[in-house]
Amino acid sequence: MRSLSILGTSSNAGKTWVATAFCAWLRAQGVRVAPFKAQNMSNNAWATLDGGEMARAQAVQAEACGLMPDAGMNPILLKPSGPGGSQLVLLGRAQGHQAAAEYYRHFDHLWEIVKAALDGWRSRCDVLVQEGAGSPVELNLMGRDLVNLRPMRHLDGRFLLVGDIDRGGIYAQLAGTWALLPPEDRPRSLGAIVNRFRGDISLFPHPQEWLAPHAPGLDIAGTLPFRPDLQPEEEDGLAATDEDRGAGASICWIRLPRAANLTDCQPWWGDAGIRTRWVSAPEALAGARAIVIPGSKNTLADLRWLRACGLAGAIVAAAKRGVPVVGICGGFQILGARLVDPEGVAGDAGDESGLGLLPHRTVFQREKTVRQVTARCGDRRWTAYEIHMGRSEPTAPCPALHLIEDxxxxxxxxxxxxxVIGTYLHGWFEVPETRRLLAAAANIAEHMPHLVPWAEQRQQIYRQMAAHLESHLNLASIKRYLDL
Known part of the structure; x- marks a missing residue:
């Protein structure tokens, strides 16, 4: 097995996109390829078939490889729930909440978990595409870095360095990272990628000539133009450019401070006649034709925030005016009559009334629900999933939204x-039927849904991402290393 690490000059340099594109490209070459990220910090998660939990970014990369997502692709997942604390998920299973200082006291044990997961892939694939985190040369963190250089060294792998020209300073990014990289690791380089170029690429000629004197030995493999139509997922849910997308009637998504699985809004981006806006103030709901409250990693804390900023009252008032309101997962819990978490197992402790728009009561327990299901809307059936603490029980008769199977x-x-609609299902909007349902409830006559389900659209995007790599990068050094 060969190991190809995608390292970045910083957070949000585009490592996730590049790693996903290489997964798709290698699959197209007939290579058995799998994704890996030793430790991910994200509230955007996926439920595996065996009831495990992993970062959604690695689940998407698995899909690009033609594989079923497996928690062994992301052995450590940290889900931030508040200042200084995260829920720790090891090999798919939630272990409770930990402060950062406590987490790092277990470094040796965590590295053994990562090492075993890495070794487990040796007989299962030909190439392991490893995604790094942040920068590999954060000097104060390198001794306890589980994600970047240590896994690469363990597999005697090679790396590509990704820099983001869109934020400026591309030469400083690349040369600075190269200068701080331990000399013994530099021979592992297969080149650098200038990522997210916007505009006329002819205005950026010969970058290697400018970089060479300042980073001898680091070759630029090419420049990737930014393609907004080829963005299957963002690791943290949304890029800044995704906060307001589309044209037409507004569907407002509430930007909870601890929002989880923000990717639930992505299927709307291919529809005509719809504008999705993420909002965090009550006045921003003016003109909203529908409102969606997404998932939350700390539901009680986000409920308190809704009340403090005035959004809770604005949502209730909109619902009473007839504006459709949808709650997904934590948003579903917030719409209910009461939320009870005496021990704080899901974040903040408390016993509080919800928005009272749906007749159910949620009690949070230590057991976490993580499962895939088959959802049904009319004749359409598709895969969705649940990831949540807490169980919701009706407090009065109310029609169910739909049927699911598992x-x-x-x-x-x-x-x-x-x-008012509530569901625990992530992926509920992934088929045109459910988007039509909400648009009809909101009387949005101009809505025209993309007729291809989002899961099938992603497969088309992966193939185009692979072609984009091949068109703009010199892949010779990578092909030599991988014997392609």
């Missing part, structure tokens, strides 16, 4: 009370 059989899921 290993336990078929059962009702979610609630619908007039213009």
């Amino acid at each position: 290993a336990q059989g078929s059962r009702p899921e979610g609630l619908r009370s007039g213009n």
Whole structure:
């Protein structure tokens, strides 16, 4: 097995995109390829078939490889729940909340978990595409870095360095990282990628000539123009440019401070007649034709924030005017009558009334629900998933939203009370039928949904990402290393 690490000059340099593109490209070459990220910090998660939990970014990369997502692709997941604390997920299983200082006291044990996961891939694939985190040369962190150089060295791998020209300072990014990189690791380089170029690429000629005197030995493999149409996922859910997308009737998504699985809004981006806006102030709801409250990693804390900033009252008032309101996962819990978490197992402790728009009560328990299900809307069936602490029980009769199926059989899921909808399912909007349902409830006549389900659209995007790499990069050094 060969190991190809995608390292970045900083956070948000585009490592996730480049790693996903290489997964798709290698798959197209007929290579058995798998993704890996030793430790990810993200509240955007995926439920595996065996009830495990992993970062959604690695699940998407698995999809690009043609594989089923496996928690062994992301052995450590940290899900931030508040200042200084995160829920720790090891090999797919939640281990409770930890402060950062406590987490690093277990470094040796965590490295053994990562090392075993890495070794487990040796007989399962030909190439392991490893995604780094942040920068590999954060001097104060290098001794306890589980994600960048240590896994690469363990597999005697090679790396590509990704810099983001869109934020400026590309030569300082590349030369500075190269200068701080331990000399013994520099021979592992297969080149650098100038990522996210916007505009006329002819205005950026011969970058190697400018870089060479300042980073001898680091070759630029090419410059990747930014393609907004080829963005299957953002690791942290949304890029800044995604906060307001599309044209037409506004569907406002509430930008909770601890929002989780923000990617639930992505299927709308291919539809005509719809504008998705992420908002964090009550006045921003003016003109909203529908409102969506997404998932949350700390539901009680986000409920308190909604009240403090005035959004709670604005959402209730909009619902009473007939504006459709949808709650997904934590948003579903917030729409209910009461939320009870005496021990703070899901974040902040408390016992508080919800927005009272749906008749159910949520009690948070230590057991976490993580499962894939088959959802049904009319004749359409598709894969969705649940990841949540807490169980919600009706407090009054209310129609279920739809039926779902899993290993336990078929059962009702979610609630619908007039213009208010709640569901625990992530991926609920991934088929045109559910988007049509909300648009019809909001009387958005101009809505024209993309008729291809989002999962199929992603497969098309992966193929185009692979072609984009091949068009703009010199892949000779990578092909030599991988014997392609």
